[in-house]
Structure formats: C-alpha cells, structure tokens
Amino acid sequence: MKMDLVFVIDVTRSMQPYWDAVVKRVNSLVSQIEAMHRYAQDNVRVGFVGYRDFKDKPQFEVLPLQAAQGGSIAAASLEWLGRVRCEGGDDFAEDVHGALEKAGSAEMGWGNGTSTRTVVLITDAPGHGERLRRGLESIRIRDDHPNHDSDGSELKRLLRHLREKVQVQKLLFLHAGAKYKGHTLTRPMADQFVEDCGDPAFVKQADWEGEAMMVESVVTTVIESFSRSMVSGVKAGGTKAERPYTIDPAKPDWDKLKAVKVKSLTCHDVNTATFSLLGLIEMIKKGNHLRTRGKELHDEACIKIAPNPFAMGSTRLAYYAQYYPFGEGGGEEGRDVVVKEFISRAKGANSAMETQTVATILAHQFNAAAKDAGLNLPEVRYAECDMLCVPQVDNPKLLRFLMVEPLLVGVMRKWNNNAGIVYAPDPQLHLQAFSHWTYEVTDKKLMVVDVQGFKMPAEGSAAPRILLVDPAIHCVGTDYFTSTNCGGEGGAGFDLFLESHRNPKTHYCGKACKAVRDKFKAFRKKQHEEAEQAERTRRAFSCLRVVPDRASPGGTASTSPLVDKKLGQLKPALKAHEECSKLLAGRALPVPGALFQAIEDCLKHRLMAPERVAELHRRRVEGNIGRHDWFDSMGNLTRVN
Ligand SMILES: [Zn+2]
Incomplete structure (x- = not known):
C-alpha cells in the first residue's frame, strides 16, 4: 500500500525557517514512516506545494508526488527544494484556497488505487476573506481581498474534494508564527476548516514547536491516516448515520x-x-x-x-x-x-x-x-x-x-x-x-x-x-x-x-x-x-450479601488483586459460613447471608454445640467480616456484612 504525504507550505517571506526545517527532515520522515510498516518500504511518496499570493510570480512551487527509494527522495528533488526561496506575499493574507486547489489537482500525481494519504499544511498567515479570521476583528490584518469566498462555498468544495475525491484521510494543520491571546493568527482558519470539511476528525491541528515535534506529529498523523483507512465495515469519513459533533478540548463549566x-x-x-x-x-x-x-x-x-x-x-x-x-x-x-x-x-x-x-x-x-x-x-x-x-x-x-x-x-x-x-x-x-x-x-x-x-x-x-x-x-x-x-x-x-x-x-x-x-x-x-479454584471461592463468597453502603465513604479505589487478597483474608469466615449453610440447608431451613445470623440460627435450632458456635464466632471476628470495605472500579463502596 502506498503512503502518500503532501506538504502544503506557505513560502512567503517569514516562512523560510519552516520550509528549510521540513526539507532538512524529509528523509528522516521517510525512514520513520518506512520503519512503521513492512508494506511502507519503498512505498512512501512525498510531494510539495509551496504557495504565495495572487500577484506573486511564481505563485506556486510544485513538486509532484515522488517515490522515495531506500529511505530517501531523489537527490535532484532535494536540491530543487533547497533552492526554493520564501519571498513575496504582498498583503498579510495568502492564497490558501489556491494552495488547496493545487494540492488536490491531477498535477500532484495522486493517481488511482488505494493508498494512505496525508496532507500537512504549514503557514503563519490566514487565507483571504474575513471568514478565515473570525475572532481576530480587533487586530489589523491586511487583506486586499476581504470578501474572498465570503459564503465559504469555495473552501467547502476544496476540502471536500480532498477528502472525498482524492481520498486524503487526514489533514494536519501546523500553526507557525506569532500568537495573539495564546493562539496563532491561523487558528480561526483551521477551525473554519474543521467546520467546512464535513468531518471534524479529518483536520488535526498543532502549534509548531520545532523540527523534532514536526517530525513526530507528521508521523503520528500518517499512522492515524492509516488507521482510518483500516476501519472495517465503516466507510472512513462521514456516513449519514453519524451523530453531529464539534470537538472542544476545554473542560466545561x-x-x-x-x-x-x-x-x-x-x-x-x-x-x-x-x-x-x-x-x-x-x-x-x-x-x-x-x-x-x-x-x-x-x-x-x-x-x-x-x-x-x-x-x-x-x-x-x-x-x-x-x-x-x-x-x-x-x-x-x-x-x-x-x-x-x-x-x-x-x-x-x-x-x-x-x-x-x-x-x-x-x-x-x-x-x-x-x-x-x-x-x-x-x-x-x-x-x-x-x-x-x-x-x-x-x-x-x-x-x-x-x-x-x-x-x-x-x-x-x-x-x-x-x-x-x-x-x-x-x-x-x-x-x-x-x-x-x-x-x-x-x-x-x-x-x-x-x-x-x-x-x-x-x-x-x-x-x-x-x-x-x-x-x-x-x-x-x-x-x-x-x-x-x-x-x-x-x-x-x-x-x-x-x-x-x-x-x-x-x-x-x-x-x-x-x-x-x-x-x-x-x-x-x-x-x-x-x-477454577478462584471461581469456586467466588461462588462461595457470593452467598454472602454484598450491599452498597453509603455510611462510610472514603478510602481509595481498589484493584482486583486487592480484592483477591481480601478474599484470602476472608477464607476462615467463608468456611464457617459454609459449615452453617450445610447444617441449615440439611434441615431445609433458610440460610441467612450474614455469617453472624447463620451461626446464631444454628445455635437456635440446636444444630451446633455451643463450643463450636463460639469457635465460629471467633473465626468470624478473625475474618474481620463487617470491617472490610473497598471500592469497585466506579468507586462504589461495597461492604461485606
Ligand atoms: Zn513477537
């Protein structure tokens, strides 16, 4: 199976360090993706779309998808990538729409057939149109085309084309550049992507935190793309039966x-x-x-x-x-x-x-x-x-x-x-x-x-x-x-x-x-x-009443081994209960769940000598029945009486 990875990177002025970092790390990325999976070997393809703005010449720098051989992409391509200069840009906003159009075009050489497809978008500037800057109205962002794609139909079309026609499984949005109130200026654009693409799981976003982090998040995203292409029985990406939702990482009030x-x-x-x-x-x-x-x-x-x-x-x-x-x-x-x-x-x-x-x-x-x-x-x-x-x-x-x-x-x-x-x-x-x-x-x-x-x-x-x-x-x-x-x-x-x-x-x-x-x-x-031994003990144990008790909350969540340990401590008491049960059941008398009552009933019906009764009460106290309480996985208190 082919593993296709296309980088869509803003190549206007401020972006040179990011471009250089990706080019420098591209071979290490290829080998990490290859190491993930046998079928990935010599099956990784990498492509690039560098984009600028309407008036820039050239507006795009395109390297169609190209197969890596022996863990690296062709030396000539690497050299070409190294020559790309980040320049131009004119106003602050850049032509993100055009970049997505390019990324989804036949020019990239996606071809037919199944593959795991991932797109990584790296930019520090929003695209054109006020729609991509929601929440940033208070700061001045120069955009010579504020009405570009004002109803969002263009962005929706482009994202859906990538997702449904090209069958890209994941788009990783890496935010580069300055932050305003804790968020990069590209955050609203990414949120708009999430809303417009028709499947919130399609877009994943993260802030750029250096080269190593970039490599790690790209590799992780490729893994996720692969998983999405593997869900059996469910067509990856939006079926009608799905419930509508938006992801909100914050805890609610x-x-x-x-x-x-x-x-x-x-x-x-x-x-x-x-x-x-x-x-x-x-x-x-x-x-x-x-x-x-x-x-x-x-x-x-x-x-x-x-x-x-x-x-x-x-x-x-x-x-x-x-x-x-x-x-x-x-x-x-x-x-x-x-x-x-x-x-x-x-x-x-x-x-x-x-x-x-x-x-x-x-x-x-x-x-x-x-x-x-x-x-x-x-x-x-x-x-x-x-x-x-x-x-x-x-x-x-x-x-x-x-x-x-x-x-x-x-x-x-x-x-x-x-x-x-x-x-x-x-x-x-x-x-x-x-x-x-x-x-x-x-x-x-x-x-x-x-x-x-x-x-x-x-x-x-x-x-x-x-x-x-x-x-x-x-x-x-x-x-x-x-x-x-x-x-x-x-x-x-x-x-x-x-x-x-x-x-x-x-x-x-x-x-x-x-x-x-x-x-x-x-x-x-x-x-x-x-x-089998444990199951026998469990059955014996289950004849004792287990009731939720709200009187004494506290303590810590317990684990099954702990419960087992307590079961071990309870053994003498369990045996005592078994002895009473036999005697009572032998006379067709009801068997009380609580050990104390069972012993007392044996005494009352003269089924047991008083010395034996005293002995069983001693075991009951030793077994500490009535004092052992613990919590199940939901933290519900259970107590043995
Ligand atoms: Zn093994």
Whole structure:
C-alpha cells in the first residue's frame, strides 16, 4: 500500500525557517514512516506545494508526488527544494484556497488505487476573506481581498474534494508564527476548516514547536491516516448515520450543566484478574459472549456530561463528565470520569465494553506470564470500564449508552495500531510482545492491538506501569469487538501485525516475545487450574450479601488483586459460613447471608454445640467480616456484612 504525504507550505517571506526545517527532515520522515510498516518500504511518496499570493510570480512551487527509494527522495528533488526561496506575499493574507486547489489537482500525481494519504499544511498567515479570521476583528490584518469566498462555498468544495475525491484521510494543520491571546493568527482558519470539511476528525491541528515535534506529529498523523483507512465495515469519513459533533478540548463549566439521572450501570460478570485463557478461547469458539450484570446503583446517582466531545478515536467520541454516585446533593464532589460514545449511531457500546474487558483479562494474564518467565516488565493494565445508560438531554425518551472509565491525565501515546503500524520513535517492545502473545496464547483466535495509553512512572512503592485505553481486537469471529476488528475471514489484521512485527530490519519481535511465548501452554494450564479454584471461592463468597453502603465513604479505589487478597483474608469466615449453610440447608431451613445470623440460627435450632458456635464466632471476628470495605472500579463502596 502506498503512503502518500503532501506538504502544503506557505513560502512567503517569514516562512523560510519552516520550509528549510521540513526539507532538512524529509528523509528522516521517510525512514520513520518506512520503519512503521513492512508494506511502507519503498512505498512512501512525498510531494510539495509551496504557495504565495495572487500577484506573486511564481505563485506556486510544485513538486509532484515522488517515490522515495531506500529511505530517501531523489537527490535532484532535494536540491530543487533547497533552492526554493520564501519571498513575496504582498498583503498579510495568502492564497490558501489556491494552495488547496493545487494540492488536490491531477498535477500532484495522486493517481488511482488505494493508498494512505496525508496532507500537512504549514503557514503563519490566514487565507483571504474575513471568514478565515473570525475572532481576530480587533487586530489589523491586511487583506486586499476581504470578501474572498465570503459564503465559504469555495473552501467547502476544496476540502471536500480532498477528502472525498482524492481520498486524503487526514489533514494536519501546523500553526507557525506569532500568537495573539495564546493562539496563532491561523487558528480561526483551521477551525473554519474543521467546520467546512464535513468531518471534524479529518483536520488535526498543532502549534509548531520545532523540527523534532514536526517530525513526530507528521508521523503520528500518517499512522492515524492509516488507521482510518483500516476501519472495517465503516466507510472512513462521514456516513449519514453519524451523530453531529464539534470537538472542544476545554473542560466545561460544571456548575452550568444539568445532571442527568443514571438509569443503569452495567459491567461484565467476570473477575478479570482470574478469568482463564482457556475459558476465553472456548467462548470465542462457541460464539458466546461475556455475561453482564447490573451494578448496584444509588437512587440519586447522576452524571454531568460535557455537551461536546474533547477527543475522538477512529470509532468513538470521548467526553469529560462528572459522576455523582450518591446524587448531586450527596455530600460528595463529582468524580472526574470520561465517557465514550460511538460516532455511528448503529454501533453497540456492549461490544466495545467486551473489547475492553477481554483486553483487561489478557493484560492480567500477560503480566503473570511475564513474571513467570522471569522478566521484569512494567505492569500492563487496562482502565476498567463500565457501561452507563442515561436519557438524552434533548429527548429523554431516547437513551444514550456510554462507556465510562476514570479520567486519566498525561500524554497519551500509541504504540501500535490495528493496521500493523508500530510507532517507531518509541516502540516499547514489551507492549509489542503483549500483542504478539495475545495471539499465540489464544490459539490464534484473537490479538489485542491499538495498544495506546499512558506511561505511569514509579510512585512511592508502586512500580512503573502502563495504563492502556481503547484497545482494538482482531478476532476470527467477526461479530466480536466492534468495527476495528479486522481479523475475520479475508481480514488482514493478524498478518499486518505479524508482517511488521517480524520485520528483520526492526527486530520488534525480540527476547521478551520469545520468553513469554516459549512456555505459554504450560502457563495457560496452570492459570486455568488457578482460575477454577478462584471461581469456586467466588461462588462461595457470593452467598454472602454484598450491599452498597453509603455510611462510610472514603478510602481509595481498589484493584482486583486487592480484592483477591481480601478474599484470602476472608477464607476462615467463608468456611464457617459454609459449615452453617450445610447444617441449615440439611434441615431445609433458610440460610441467612450474614455469617453472624447463620451461626446464631444454628445455635437456635440446636444444630451446633455451643463450643463450636463460639469457635465460629471467633473465626468470624478473625475474618474481620463487617470491617472490610473497598471500592469497585466506579468507586462504589461495597461492604461485606
Ligand atoms: Zn513477537
């Protein structure tokens, strides 16, 4: 598959340093893009459109798309690029419309056939027309054509042509030049692009922060273009069923937002820390799905959701939200969470939740496998997520199904994607090993990809961890794991990953891979036995009542291993309860959930000697039942009575 990259750069006076930086770095860009993917080798094409203004001669400097060979573009082209002088420009505004026209023209040599197409626009000046300077009315910007494209029809046509006809997947807008009130003068123009192109995800913008940053954001954008060209079943870029939205990265003013009542909170009825790999394989083979269960919910539980999403992935929109588990007047601050919703109305949140739960299960098992293999790797974790159902604000009869997870802050990174691209500048080999391992250990039924998230540095006694979000899973079963699943019949998902992963040039498949894979069968068997044991304990445990208790909030969010540890501490009490249950059930008497009552009932019905009763009460106290409380992933307090 071809990877086409066209730079559209303003080449008027002030722009020489930017032009020079791109020309200087173009070969390093090519080799980084090639390193991402086996199919990218000798398949990267680069083109340039330098643009000035109406009266300038020449108005354009064009280098049509040209294939790079062995990691670099032709020496003659490089020389030609080096000779381009940034000059002219006349008034402050430049002919951006003309530049887009050129970029989308046949002259560029786009040709037919499928390719990943990315356009990078770099400029420090708005285009002609007041429409591209909204919000900057108070400063004087000289524009000799203030009425140019006054209704925006021209810009709309040009952007849609690029997106729909030329099939460019992403346009990266790099803002160069001075800032006014924290923003460059080109910000309003980029915002207008977002509005006019018909697909907000098409345009991505960033401020120029030096050469290295330019390279990184171009490479990242190419990766995103590739991902967009890979979403199976959903045509990339705007279908009618999509919900309208605008991206707003700012957090809303929570005081001004109305809370909506949470109708239900659902999670999977599994212990992700102990769910067995064989169970997972069996489930896929049979075409079954994970069982869900409703979580206990306070009557007043409500949530405030930002009106606009702050980010979007290939299939979902992410919104800031504040969750009030005990209601707004519940005496507790709202909890920062993120809710995610499908762009396409037809897609199910259920399937997305299953994707995340299965990835969570595999991450737990991978950590154990790595430890087992004697590797000292940062722990790999997925943010636990639940599914939330709330009424729509504008039409309460309709429901919204949202995925909810804790708000994570920091720089989000992507280490590989569902098209086999590995992010070359920071490949994190153990995460590549994780993807590879998930494939082997599930007997090639599935593979977790789109590995992305946050690096959490060591903190206090906690070791460094990798916290992941939004996985994609390739799976042989096509009705699993949303539209990013490219593992079904004819789907190239698995091969795309393996091809680039095993590329001898990059050595992504290395020691970590080998160590965890060598003994996965023995590991899997051992894990399965442990999982069965854990399931038995869980069943025994579930006969004790678990009720939400609002009396003693506080404490910290707990993790599944912690719950397991507490389960261990509870064991003597659990055994005591089992003993009472047998005696009571043997006489067809009701078995109380609470241990204290069960023991007392045994005494009352003379089923147990008083010495034994005293002994069981002692165990109950030892087991500390009634004092152990912890929080589940939503921070709901649960307590064992
Ligand atoms: Zn590998």
